[in-house]
Amino acid sequence: MPHSLFDNHRALLDQAQTAIACRTHWSPYAENPRSYGEMALEDGLTAFEAYRNAQFYLDQPGLTGRCGGEISPYGLPLNVSYPRCSPEGLIAAAKSAMLPWVRAGIETRTGVCLEILARLNAGSAEMAYALMHTTGQSLGLAFLTGGPRAQARGLEALAWAYRAMTQVPAQAAWQRNISQRLEKRYMVAPLGVSLVIGCATQPTWNAYPALFASLSTGNPVIVKPHPTAVLPLALTVAVARQVLKESGFDPNLVTLLVGDPDDTPVLRDIARRPDIRLIDYAGAPDMGAWLRDNARQARLFIETGGVNCVLIDSSYDYKALLKNLVLSLCLDSGQLRTTPRVIFVSREGIETPDGMVDPQQFGRDLALALGKFVEEPARAAEVLGAIQSPATLARIAAVSELAETTAEILRHSSPIDHPQWPAARMHTPLLVGVDAAQRDFYMEERFGPIAVVVSTANAAESLALAEATMRDKGALNFLVHATRPHVQQFAEDVAVRAGVLLSLNLTGAALVNQPAGFSDFHASGANPAASCSMIDAAFVANRFYFSQVQQHYLPPSSIDWLVDP
Amino acid sequence: MPHSLFDNHRALLDQAQTAIACRTHWSPYAENPRSYGEMALEDGLTAFEAYRNAQFYLDQPGLTGRCGGEISPYGLPLNVSYPRCSPEGLIAAAKSAMLPWVRAGIETRTGVCLEILARLNAGSAEMAYALMHTTGQSLGLAFLTGGPRAQARGLEALAWAYRAMTQVPAQAAWQRNISQRLEKRYMVAPLGVSLVIGCATQPTWNAYPALFASLSTGNPVIVKPHPTAVLPLALTVAVARQVLKESGFDPNLVTLLVGDPDDTPVLRDIARRPDIRLIDYAGAPDMGAWLRDNARQARLFIETGGVNCVLIDSSYDYKALLKNLVLSLCLDSGQLRTTPRVIFVSREGIETPDGMVDPQQFGRDLALALGKFVEEPARAAEVLGAIQSPATLARIAAVSELAETTAEILRHSSPIDHPQWPAARMHTPLLVGVDAAQRDFYMEERFGPIAVVVSTANAAESLALAEATMRDKGALNFLVHATRPHVQQFAEDVAVRAGVLLSLNLTGAALVNQPAGFSDFHASGANPAASCSMIDAAFVANRFYFSQVQQHYLPPSSIDWLVDP
Structure with missing residues (x-):
């Protein structure tokens, strides 16, 4: 029974089963806070505040003390203390609980x-x-x-x-002959x-x-x-x-x-x-x-993530490309494992409806679009958020310093202010331009708001380097802008060999780093990511x-x- | 297309898909040699003989020489030589072949x-x-x-x-809103x-x-x-x-x-x-x-196999139990990873329709049934086959020697003759009786025709020891003879915790070591086996x-x- x-909940489960089989768009839970009531966010804030400066209650076995010291990247100390329990106590309790479950x-x-x-x-x-x-x-x-x-x-x-x-x-009646009948x-x-x-x-x-x-x-x-x-x-x-x-x-x-x-x-x-x-x-x-x-x-x-690559060969709409890419680079300050890290552009140029764009020009255009995006504080704060770890700031500084002497800084990372939270840890993304030979700059994941534009000899070199980077260092996705069918076909081969999701010509609000539930497969297991x-x-x-x-x-x-x- | x-072959595939979902008996390929033609075995022998004393033809890359030195456990040297190819050659060829496939x-x-x-x-x-x-x-x-x-x-x-x-x-049209439409x-x-x-x-x-x-x-x-x-x-x-x-x-x-x-x-x-x-x-x-x-x-x-355990608590038909167990122990001379290795019998005795049977009596009865079975040469040869590796003979000798001084040998292993193949490596199974305290005898897989009868204090100790043995050393199956419902229930709990297939009261030709395709799950991944x-x-x-x-x-x-x- x-x-x-x-x-x-059976109806929801049935819908979910249909969704994983069809893989069209489906959002099982309302995505707008107002759907949860006019005062939902206010009530949520009250509930959150009640956890602060208090002991979090959990009636767990093997208690040995309390701990906890979270500090918000927005500058707020949470001061919540959690029960500390011994691993052996939790394992023993888990094993005892298992059989009836x-x-x-x-x-x-x-x-x-x-x-x-x-x-x-x-x-x-x-x-x-x-x-x-x-x-x-x-x-x-x-x-x-x-x-x-x-x-x-x-x-x-x-x-x-x-x-x-x-x-x-749940059961089967198995019979080979008169002397071999089993109830399973x-x-x-x-x-x-x-x-x-x-x-x-x-x-x-x-x-x-x-x-x-x-x-x-x-x-x-x-x-x-x-x-x-x-x-x-x-x-x-x-x-x-x-x-x-x-x-x-x-x-x-x-x-x-x-x-x-x-x-x-x-x-x-x-x-x-x-x-x-x-x-x-x-x-x-x-x-x-x-x-x-x-x-x-x-x-x-x-x-563990890896080095998600972008290859820009040609585009139907260069401006839309730039806007989409900037949004992907800024989203959550590059702190998603799906964020693009490296952008390959051939010195033969990007074919666009308005003519060819060389890597230098692309670097300037991307930097400009990025600058335009982050100059509006409220919008920037909403998309960038704060930087979770001080280690990320240190990483930005280290790459900046290295790039100062050996590469081109297309756009510096600089602190910006949050409209509500003056102590928030916020920095604009760092954009670096390098040559294909400078592998140290891109054959490694640099988690956070750091992106590298790599200029290559031609599309074939871009494809080869993207494949080598993603196969060796791992990657979750591969974003390609290409109008030429043979480049798309090569990109598909690269994606299969490297085990990455391939996205072609994304513009608008379709972001490579927002995998869609019930539709996208996140990671493949076929590369180190x-x-x-x-x-x-x-x-x-x-x-x-x-x-x-x-x-x-x-x-x-x-x-x-x-x-x- | x-x-x-x-x-x-679609019809066969459809049947196979039904079979894995129903898990009733199904044999997709005829199991009687005569179904393959009156002369099938004779023709097979001719074909086999043609491979002997010859080079086996395989047109593979990376060839570096030839090798091969198989000798039949029945005494026949095969003298087949195979092409030896380098691992890097085979890997490179495999990778090149992959994408069109x-x-x-x-x-x-x-x-x-x-x-x-x-x-x-x-x-x-x-x-x-x-x-x-x-x-x-x-x-x-x-x-x-x-x-x-x-x-x-x-x-x-x-x-x-x-x-x-x-x-x-193969594809899906995904749309969240007007600006986010993807073809996948x-x-x-x-x-x-x-x-x-x-x-x-x-x-x-x-x-x-x-x-x-x-x-x-x-x-x-x-x-x-x-x-x-x-x-x-x-x-x-x-x-x-x-x-x-x-x-x-x-x-x-x-x-x-x-x-x-x-x-x-x-x-x-x-x-x-x-x-x-x-x-x-x-x-x-x-x-x-x-x-x-x-x-x-x-x-x-x-x-890798493990120590498959048998627990004998009570039986509806003691003779049928003995016959079934002897057949399982003899099948392929215990050289199956599914062969029972250890038999737990409580000193409180086995409840049978004809009265209680204590472990000593059970040991004698099992040895007697085994002896009766192997004394008929043609039948013994058909079920036992030959022993694949000389290492197995050495293992029999080592256990025999150990048992001579510290345990009871219920039945010695001895060489027997094959009716057609005088040089065949054939030995009858070794049967040893020990006490529960002598863990060295049963807490280890001894691959081959070696079985150990362990006498325990009671059914609870048998269950506990069987669980410990199978959890620690791994096992594929657990054979239990029990008419008492609570013993069956305990055995089920043991099987779930130890990750083994549980077979209850097998008699007749239903053998614990012959997993049925499309019906039985072989191994669980939940224990070291x-x-x-x-x-x-x-x-x-x-x-x-x-x-x-x-x-x-x-x-x-x-x-x-x-x-x-």
Whole structure:
């Protein structure tokens, strides 16, 4: 008998299943804050303020103290303290909680997960403030990507998981002949305990697919947020635990693990424990590599980003190209793993309706368009947001210094003021021009508002360098502006060999760094940027197996000693 | 337009897709040699003899010499020499062959793979002799498991792969609003080059799922057979190359890599190369562990086996239980990864219709039934086959010696004669009785005809020890004889936690070590016996990703600098 929560949300699940199969546009959760009530944002702010200067309540086992020291990139100290629990305590509680959750079955688990999403959705406004003041995103972007779009990603994972889990029947009557009749039962069984490691810049958007894929397939989940962005995932865990408890399950199926500001030791400790069988991680490449080299008992779902390339060969509308590119470079101050990093332009020039544009001219045009965009403070603040980490500022400074002497600075990065938050950490994007030979400038991801224009001999060299960069250093996407069919065809070959999503001739508000839920595949697993694709069958099917019980149901017949009579 | 080979085999594919969804009994390929013609086995023998004392023809790149030195466990030297090719030559050829194979699309690739299976099926009789004289299996078993049932496993993998590849449409029109309209195309793209490492005892049955899952999803495959069992996979590769060539594809999509009798260096060399992105391995745990620790650039599908446990609590028919268990222990001389290794019996006794049976009595009864079974030479030869490796004989000797002084030998292993092959390496199974405290005897896989009866205090201790053994050392299956419902329920919990297939009360010819294609899941990936389950969605979906190309198809509209208008 399906669980009432499954019945309540079944229509949404059906729509989600249709959406992953059709891959047309679908937004399951309203994306406009006003849809959540006239006062939604005000109420969200009040709720957010109530968490500040207080102890965050979570009734978890293995308590050893409290910690937490988040400071908003907008300058606001949050002063929230979280319960610190031992990894062994959380793992033991997770294991104890597992079996009833598994036995509850696919529909009940899915129903409970859908209810968690519904509650998270209702809390989107307070989540927006939590995200804004931990990641630095503008309020608008924090609401959108951290709320409804993150929830949509969770729902997408649930739809894929439900499809994968229901591919096999609950039972089968198997009979080869009179002496070989078996009654078989199949049940979705989890791999073990799942560890979801949150990132600093998109904590909910990145964690929700993992959280819901693991939980719905029967795995208890330990959520380990980034120390600078605990609150969004603490809110998430609190909601999940509440719903689990109300539904009669052990809330320790979802727990929060927090550590010191430098929590690398905690992470390295838990990641290698034999009971941790699934690890999802989004973040810096060094920890990704460490996990790959060390957490070999677990299946890894790692996204570390890479060097997303842009190739500009020719364009129907050069101005629209520039505007689209500037928006992509500015969005969230380049702090998305999908942000374009390197732009290849051939010295043979860009073919446009108004004539050829050489790389120097392109650099000037892009710098100008960028300048025009950031000169309007309110608009700039809304799109750029604040810079999450001081390390990003240091990176901008280092690249600037290097470029001063060995390359061309097309546009300097400079601090700008936020209209409301005087202490906000805000800088305009840095734009550097280099030659194809200066590989140090572009064969490495430089996370943040830093973009490099590379001038090449011709389109073939651009294609070859883009392929080499993306294959060796990883990439999530490849943006190409080309009107010539053979360049488009070559670009497709490059995209297949490099394992990147290819976007052709994007203009308007269609941004290469805003993957669309239920339609776009994020990462491929075929280059170093990620070890998996999100969200596809492998992303969910790797988290469970079909447990099988079979029983001989004949009165035992005499056996004639033949293997297969 | 679907390829003609796809049309030819579409009905079979449809049936296979139904079979994986229903999981009732289905044998796609005839299992009786006579179905292949009155003279099929005779013709197969002639074909097999033609390979002996000759050079095996394969027109592969990177040729550096020839090698090969297989000797049949029945005493016959094969004297077949194979072309030795360099790993870099095979990898380069594989990469060059890839893109047209990818672009050919799902239906064409699947059609070609189905044709390869049809040709392999037609050659089942010669394959039976090739398998018999490399693995030591009896002719009957070699025909069955190495021919039709191995092919069925290949077909099962194709059915899962086809289902996974067709979950996403070829294209979608995506529109959020007037300024964001994208035309999207999706294509199945491979991870890279796939390395399939064959095993010594079931070279085709173990390799076919990997070969067909990888190839149909677009990956070129390099097949590396075990040095003692090259011929079955060389025949397979030759057939695949022939069909690829006839279909207009580069035959280097499937190649054979052979090395010296000790080919560990070749294997370790190729397994770590960056272009190798998928590795399938079935065999000894040490190489499995080495791959896990070293081939970290690849996705691994490893099956190394473990300690399959049996728990005997109570029985409806004690005699039938004994007969079934003896048959399982004898089948292929315990050289299946699914063979039961350890039998737990409580000192409280086995409840049977004829009264309680204590562990001592059970040991005597099992030894007696085993003796009765092996005393009939023709039947024994057919079920036991020959012992593939001299290392297995050494293992029998070592356990016997240890047991002489510290345990009870319930039945000695002794050489027996084969009716036709006087030089055949044949030994009866060794049966040892120990106490629960003697963990060294059972907490380790002892591959071959060696079984251990462990006496425990009670059923609870049996369950706990079985769980600990299977969780720590890995296992594929758990055979339980229990009439008491609570013992069955506990056994189910153990099976879920340990990640093993649970079989209850098997008698007759339903053997725990003969997994049924299209119905049983082989391994779970949830314990050390294997890193994956075969065959499920994860097994195929991990081999490809959805490559995506999207294009803005509006005349670029003006952009109002909003992220999401």
